[in-house]
Amino acid sequence: MPETTSRRGLLFGAAAAVTTGGLLTACTSNEPKDAKPAANDKPAADDKPGKHVTIGFAGPQADHGWLNAINDNATERAKKYSDVTLEATEGSNDTAAQIGQVETLINKKVDVLVILPADGKALTQVGLKAMRAGIPVVNLDRIFNTPQAYRCWIGGDNYGMGLSAGNYIGEQLKDKKNAKVVELAGLDNLELTKQRTQGFDDALKNFPNIKKVARQAAEFTVESGQAKMSQLLQAQKNFDAVWNHDDDQGVGALRAIKQAGRDDFLMVGGAGALSAMQAIEAGNSVLKATVLYPPTMAASAIDLARALGQNKGVSGMAEFEIPAHVTLFSAVVDKDNVAQYMPTGFK
């Protein structure tokens, strides 16, 4: 597995490489084993202090490991710039409350807005309002209904996550006849869960020897992960691999697997939690890999917002402007490259 980041590392600021580089590889190949640049502390865009920029950040309520990491990444990155002031609102899962918060930021006349909406569709109007008020919006992850509501979208690739997981599991099981896999999905009422499942199913089509025999949805919580996984284990007396959409619920799933005394299959997780990476490195459980959905995108969103505020492009790219869309790559982290990704693991 190539671990080099040099090519893109030269071209881009490193964090931009995570995002834009990921986009390029995602476009050219569906192979999960493509080059994966490491996230690090070096900000993207231009590092030299420029015009002062006030960035308004409206994030979701951090009631989950990944969302918490999103907020941390944004605030930490903003602190690194002497020319950036971050106006962060209290995180909220309430659409009406979040609309109010964004409107307050508009009234404060911040220079740029970074919004991770609790519900992308519901927040579209307020995104439009900001754009019309002349405040460019960086839409983080959960996408607005119309491109008019944002200047730039940056987020993860849920379909790609499923694809990477499916391809990785496929590679591991390609020599096994009549291999069986099961899926422990996330919250079924989220569209992203369906996209992850679709990507997974599409990847499995590349491996006719593998059949998905069961799928149960959990709720992204440890408790639900434990409950649903113990039932999957009871329902399926033998299978070869399980893909779990989320590392947080994976803590519960791993517990259920231990309680059932099973170790006859491999598990692939999702999102990239620190505990998952530690388990992969230790190699003493069924968890052999996790597919990234990196919260570093929040730090990159701050980079992009700063560049927007200072009318800069992304350093290393020929364009004068930052891109309109940046999709992160869903890299697979396994024992071979876990050391490289460990610093991005979130608690």
Added chain:
Amino acid sequence: MTQPASPARPATSKTTPAGPRPKGFRPDMRTLSLVGVLAALILIGGITQPDSFLDTNNVQLILTQASVIGVVTVGMTFVIISGGIDLSVGAIVALASVWATTVATQDYGFAGILFTAVVVGVACGLVNGLLIAYGGMVPFIATLAMLASGRGLALQITDGKTQTVSVESVLKLGERDAYILGIPPLVLVFAAVTVVGWLVLNRTTFGRRSVAVGGNAEAARLAGIDVRRQRLYLYLLSGLCCGIAAFLLIVLAGSGQNTNGNLYELDAIAAAIIGGTLLTGGRGTITGSVLGVLIFTTITNIFALNNLQSDVQEIAKGAIIVAAVLVQRRTSTTTS
């Protein structure tokens, strides 16, 4: 008045429309019909998945999964019988579990975790009870406030992070080695709470008073019951059950998370009502509530074994609640 005359002393006031049920272990038609439903489900499970449904592992699994919510439901049953409601049970479980696991990260061991979980549960119950009994707040509002602030506090404590437990003695309780004669310790706790709950409701003054307060609080007061203190004790009891449930959940999931106990309030209320507890108070049984919990858990299990998705499961759950309440209306002798 069609309600059977009550043998209980303080509740025999003439104005009591719903006296306590006759004591003693005499299953009524409602309990029998619940047993029938459970038997039918077991039959369905056995037919659809003969290999995986009826084996020992699965019985252990169903009972284990029923334990946490089961303990909560026993406390909830008391509260509903007294004419109250506790919407905060899920939040209390969350708060108790994150507080106990915060302690766990500081290495206080088994006793520290258990003690903290129970104390936090009782403390939350105390606040609920004081607000309702002495603050004159409607239970719905007081416990709704506890739901909101309890979840908020749990989130603040964890900062959205999952707090895993590494205390081996706690974790081991959830694993196969700890089973006693094939019974998981969690299930034993659930059984103990059920038996104690049944005895308290049917064999003690406290139980009779709970029913009396739910039947007619004014009559209970005239009969010499300190209604306020009784209400305080009932919410304390519910909080205590939540604390115990939080500990069981920590054992089961090996962690505390602010999302723990999600929607327990609805599950516990649903199980109690299916079990024949009147939402208006004055009547209810522990046996019925526990059967309600087992019915829900068994349904979830059968759905999962047959690889049906959660949406179908939720729809079925809703249909069962409606059916149970409709049946209850038909058989109910109390009009309110």
